[in-house]
Amino acid sequence: MSQLRVRAGGLYTTVQDSGRFGYYHMGMPPSGAMDAYSAIAANLLVGNPDGAGVLEGTYVGPTLEFTDERVVAVTGADVPVTVNDEPVEPWTAVRVRAGDVLGFAMIRAGCRVYVAVSGGIDVPVYLGSRSTYTLTGIGGHHGRKLADDETLPLGSAASAVRQGAAVPQDLRPELDGAAELRTVVGLCSYRLTEDALASFLGTDWKVTKDADRVGYRLRGGTLDFTEREQPFGAGSDPANVVDLGYPVGSIQVPGGDEPIVLLNDAVTGGGYATIGTVISVDRDRIAQTKTGDVVRFNSVDLDTALAARTDRRERIERIRRAIAG
């Protein structure tokens, strides 16, 4: 069996794919690549199916050594990529041979890099997915982040891919500036005063250091809840509701001053009032923010959310055509 050597695991690198679905009702989140668009693009570049296993690196990418001839592609965050210490192009299919070493320098913009290798990272499928969910230690590579000096199984490489195939510049995500997150306001947003809701949408929120695959905690303002007699079973804090389900992407404000956006490894429910949901397409964008970055929430309706989905699908098809071309 062919293997990929992990010389250095990087800061927090996990195996991910398009996610694990159908277990939310028992408390298991989907996991999967946080920036789904970049992960799909990486797979397309190396000739893999969209949902093949990729590596998701965070802040500091891994150092990887190949043991046979493969095609590799790096997408996601803006980061200098090297093969044997020589710069190579990101968002581009690169052919590598046994002994070649892929490495990363410091990230310039964004937060997460994706590494796809032709054949895919072939860890065992668990409950329909190769995605890692570290909280309970399932999926991926032994349910955890990669360590130094270990190996990962690779699948057999698919048909020939075009060396040098690249994602056109206009189809690569824009990672500079504040992240504008389109948000469907609702769920329990009635818990906020009108002023608080306006302030939520008008504030430049800063990503705190508590930002990981479970969720992002933000700071930058204080939001007031409307006064009420708490309903039976909710608990006494004004931010409390009778425990309910949390959509992936939903925003809650425990204590009124630190909004939390739940992401791919979300806790699936709990007792804090949710006030809206970041649309699925823009989860890709928040996944590319890091501590200190600014995010803003823009209220949109469901039509806009669905149109954004269609638009993303068309962009992926354009990548597919550009690579085939």
Added chain:
Amino acid sequence: MTEKIQLPPARYEYGGDEFVFVELDQAMSLEANFAGMAVTNALREEAIDGIVDICPSNASYMVQVDPDRLDPRELVERLRRLETTVGALPDDYVLKTRVVDVPILFNDPWTHETLMRFRDRHQDPDATDLEYAARINGFDSVQGVVDAMTEAPWIVTMLGFVPGLPFCYQLVPRERQIQVPKYVRPRTDTPERTFGFGGAFAVVYPVRGAGGYQMFGMAPAPVFDLSQSLPDFADDICFPRANDVLRYRAIDMAEFEATRAEVEAGTFRYRIREVEFEPAALLADPDAVNRELLEVLYR
């Protein structure tokens, strides 16, 4: 129950493009939970293409949808129709479920050690979580509140937060429900298998981790078993299922240690009995139905 609770019209909300959230009531009640059970059961039977998951919750439910296959607006229309046709559970509805004996060591040394480390985040730093719960619920002693929690069984009204965590609501009228606030600020640590309490819900934490519920005790048996080595976990890594009836039973340290030994040896099995009961009958006379449930469990 003593006074029948009328539910408000359901409230339909889009959780972005991939979720529909339906709030049946802002307050918890068995009526709200049973209404959610009725509509989510009916929805499951319709097997609509594009529904990814159906997640019943305490007084609400959530449907995960693939919007490329099913427009969330169309789903909401179907849910509204189900609300009118199914509405509340019919009076003759029979719930087929399991009743399970769940042993708990109250006032255990492990949660005690943990709660002492987080007194600064608690409403009453000078009392234990259990002493605080007894006091604010009007009991003279810790034993009083433990008796109240263990006399009548509970129903699993929601699974979530983390895999396999059962939210349990006691099958007694609202005026007999025990209520406690969550910690003022959540803890960063909770031992695995902690028996916790928040709002009107009892839980068992499946894994170690953060938590905001009051800590009352510890279960010797797991609710989550990734290795699936225990027979009760042969089909699923999570033991509890929605609508399970759980009887929390107070045990002493000797039984706790004996049960732990069985778990370690891989021989532990929960005491489980299949039961049927009518939710309408339960609402009308909870004590009588609870007596029958426990009679079946320990027969």
